[in-house]
Structures are given as structure tokens and as C-alpha cells.
Amino acid sequence: MNQQISSFIREFRSHISSDSFVPLHEPTMNGNELKYMTECVESGWVSSVGSYVNLFEERLASYTGVKYAIAVNNGTAALHVSLRLAGVTKNDEVLLPSLTFVATANAIRYLDAIPHFIDVSESELTVDTQKLSIYLEKTAVKRSNGTFNKFSGNQIKAIVPMHTFGHPVQMDELMSLADHYNLNIIEDAAESLGSTYKNRQTGSMGMLSAVSFNGNKTITTGGGGAILTNDSELAKRARHLTTTAKLPHRWSYDHDEIGYNYRMPNINAALGVAQLESLDELIRKKRMLHSVYQSFVSVIPGIELIKEKEYSRSNYWLQTIRLNDVNAIEDWLLGLNEAGIMSRPVWTPLHELPMYRDCPKDDLIHTEKLKKVLINVPSSSSLFKETNP
Numbered sequence: 001m002n003q004q005i006s007s008f009i010r011e012f013r014s015h016i017s018s019d020s021f022v023p024l025h026e027p028t029m030n031g032n033e034l035k036y037m038t039e040c041v042e043s044g045w046v047s048s049v050g051s052y053v054n055l056f057e058e059r060l061a062s063y064t065g066v067k068y069a070i071a072v073n074n075g076t077a078a079l080h081v082s083l084r085l086a087g088v089t090k091n092d093e094v095l096l097p098s099l100t101f102v103a104t105a106n107a108i109r110y111l112d113a114i115p116h117f118i119d120v121s122e123s124e125l126t127v128d129t130q131k132l133s134i135y136l137e138k139t140a141v142k143r144s145n146g147t148f149n150k151f152s153g154n155q156i157k158a159i160v161p162m163h164t165f166g167h168p169v170q171m172d173e174l175m176s177l178a179d180h181y182n183l184n185i186i187e188d189a190a191e192s193l194g195s196t197y198k199n200r201q202t203g204s205m206g207m208l209s210a211v212s213f214n215g216n217k218t219i220t221t222g223g224g225g226a227i228l229t230n231d232s233e234l235a236k237r238a239r240h241l242t243t244t245a246k247l248p249h250r251w252s253y254d255h256d257e258i259g260y261n262y263r264m265p266n267i268n269a270a271l272g273v274a275q276l277e278s279l280d281e282l283i284r285k286k287r288m289l290h291s292v293y294q295s296f297v298s299v300i301p302g303i304e305l306i307k308e309k310e311y312s313r314s315n316y317w318l319q320t321i322r323l324n325d326v327n328a329i330e331d332w333l334l335g336l337n338e339a340g341i342m343s344r345p346v347w348t349p350l351h352e353l354p355m356y357r358d359c360p361k362d363d364l365i366h367t368e369k370l371k372k373v374l375i376n377v378p379s380s381s382s383l384f385k386e387t388n389p
């Protein structure tokens with residue numbers, strides 16, 4: 001094992017209290033979680049209706065600064081319904097980074113639409129808006145009824161920016177580009193709850209946004225997600241579609257279209273209300289974790305820690321190191337995981353997966369480079385002892 005890897009392991013271990021295995025991300029639950037869930041169980045309101053769902057939605061909307069939040073059973077469902085409400089239908093193309101979790105592309109395919117992969121910026125890890133602008137100039141043609149892909153003939157209807165590991169996309173540039181090409185923006189804010197871009201919360205800038213509360217995210221509801229929007233009509237439609245399109249009535253079961261059973265159960269929302277109360281504290285700890293990492297990563301040659309940009313404040317969901325050497329990642333992953341420090345590379349870029357290999361795409365040079373040099377390292381908010389770095 002090389003010198004840098006062993007220094008990293010030694011420094012990492014010096015900041016934690018045990019020698020045991022360290023997972024990549026663990027939930028922190030030391031607030032009112034048990035109390036609220038017990039109330040749920042005792043009242044019998046554990047399923048798809050109940051007061052915690054409403055409370056969770058209200059508090060989430062207020063936290064993120066949007067008018068409406070609709071709680072659903074996972075982040076993928078939130079993306080699926082958001083894309084449908086943005087008018088995405090069969091054979092429409094939807095722009096998204098190839099460097100994202102597979103759920104972003106899957107949600108597009110659920111609508112028989114076509115993922116169209118774009119590159120990310122090497123330093124930001126999120127959609128490279130400058131490169132996208134050049135690409136669209138070559139690839140897209142604007143007509144009175146929308147923007148079309150010159151080569152496939154399909155309409156390009158929407159774009160899904162994703163705030164990678166909690167780091168916000170440069171939304172101003174992206175929004176003006178989307179505006180120019182008439183593309184609806186669906187923010188994939190699954191990883192970035194609490195991150196801000198120029199003081200605006202991620203998830204508050206798209207036509208609709210999707211958040212995830214899976215067990216490995218910054219806060220969790222066990223499994224869960226939410227759709228965020230400022231548009232009252234879209235909020236109403238989202239609520240309707242995720243509740244099997246049931247028409248409200250005291251006893252009749254009537255449905256006016258094909259909907260989904262996507263609503264968040266009350267017991268999960270109870271967990272969510274408690275977690276939301278801790279969100280600011282969890283982010284504070286994640287930011288402290290980042291500065292502890294920074295204190296030792298910055299003196300190890302050949303690696304650097306990914307930092308937030310001056311226009312943003314990251315929730316630092318996952319801490320990420322970047323290797324200078326494009327041939328070193330296997331050694332690092334082996335070294336860290338053997339030492340009980342769970343670490344992983346970024347996702348295999350989606351355009352390399354068998355089901356997405358034939359999708360339209362820009363050249364993905366930065367994405368292909370990044371997959372060889374990025375490693376996520378343990379990021380639980382309560383990982384390091386509370387000390388000043």
C-alpha cells in the first residue's frame with residue numbers, strides 16, 4: 001500500500017473512537033423519533049392518512065421555502081410524478097447528467113421517454129452549463145412548438161439538474177439556458193436537502209423538485225421522498241396522482257385516471273418530522289466533519305477534498321476525495337475497504353449501463369475522467385469526535 005493511503009487511514013482512525021468497521025453513511029436519530037412513532041402506533045394512524053403527513057409536508061415546505069410539498073414513498077416516485085407533471089411523455093427526450101444515481105434515468109424511462117445524457121463540470125461535479133450551451137447549439141433546434149433534437153427528431157422537453165453529493169448546480173446559468181430552449185426544469189434534489197445556491201434552497205428553483213429520505217440520505221423517513229413546487233395546480237395534480245387518482249368522497253371509491261399508490265405512510269412521516277427538527281444540527285455536524293477531513297487531506301500529496309463553491313453552501317451529504325492519479329483508484333478502494341473504512345467510487349456513468357447504452361449523449365469526457373478519480377468516504381454526521389480540527 002502506498003504512503004498516501006496509509007497516512008489517510010492513520011489520520012482517519014485518529015479522529016474516531018473505535019477500531020471497528022465504519023460504514024459510508026448512517027442515519028442519526030437522537031431527537032423525537034421514538035416519541036412521534038410511538039404516538040403513531042398508539043393512535044393506530046400508521047398508514048396513508050394521518051396528521052404527521054400533513055405536519056411533515058408543512059414543515060418541509062417551510063424549510064425549503066416552497067409553497068407546496070407532497071410527501072411520497074421514495075425519491076424515485078417523486079421524480080416519476082414530477083416528470084409526468086412536467087408534460088414528459090413517450091419519445092420525449094429529457095436532458096440529465098450521466099453522472100447520477102440510476103433512479104434519475106429510470107424515472108424518465110417509466111414514462112417511455114428517452115434519457116439524453118450531458119456532461120458535468122470537472123470541478124463542480126454538476127451539469128456543465130457552458131458545455132451544455134455549446135452542445136445544444138449543435139444539437140437542438142427551436143420551433144414554435146418546442147425544442148427538438150436535430151438528429152433524432154424527438155422533442156427535448158425537460159432537463160433534470162442533480163445536486164451531486166449535496167453540491168448545488170449553478171442554477172442561474174441553467175435556468176437561463178432552460179428558458180431559452182423552453183425546457184421544464186425538474187430538480188433532482190434527492191441528495192441536497194438543506195443545501196443553498198445563492199441563499200436559495202435546492203429544490204425550490206425548478207418547476208418541480210424531488211427530494212429523497214432514503215436511509216442513507218441526510219435525513220431519513222426509513223424510505224420516502226417528496227415533490228416540491230410553488231405551483232398550486234401542479235401540487236394539486238401531484239397529490240391526486242400519488243393517491244391513486246381517487247376523487248374525494250366520504251364513501252365512494254371513484255378514480256378519474258390511472259394514478260399511483262405513492263403516498264408516504266403516516267409512520268414514516270412521524271420519523272420525518274423528528275428528523276427535520278434535527279436537520280440544521282446534522283448539517284452543522286457534516287460541515288464540521290468536512291473541516292476535519294480537510295485538515296488532514298490537505299497535507300496528503302496526490303489527493304484533495306471536494307469543497308463547496310463560493311456561490312453555494314453544501315449540506316455535504318457525502319464527503320468526496322479526488323485523486324490526481326487516474327490509475328490509483330483500485331489501490332485506494334482496496335486499501336480503505338480492507339482497513340474497514342467503507343469507501344466507494346462514484347456511480348458507473350449511466351451511459352455505460354446496458355439499458356442506457358444507446359441513448360443520445362454529448363461527449364462525456366469529464367464524466368469519464370471523474371469516474372476514475374472520485375471516492376466517497378465515510379460521511380455520517382456523528383462520525384468524528386466533536387473537536388476543533
Ligand SMILES: *Cc1c(COP(=O)(O)O)cnc(C)c1O
Nearest residue numbers: 074075076101103190191212214
Ligand atoms: C437517492 C437518490 C434518488 C432516489 O431516491 P430513492 O428515495 O432512493 O428512491 C434519486 N436521485 C438521486 C441523485 C439520488 O441520490
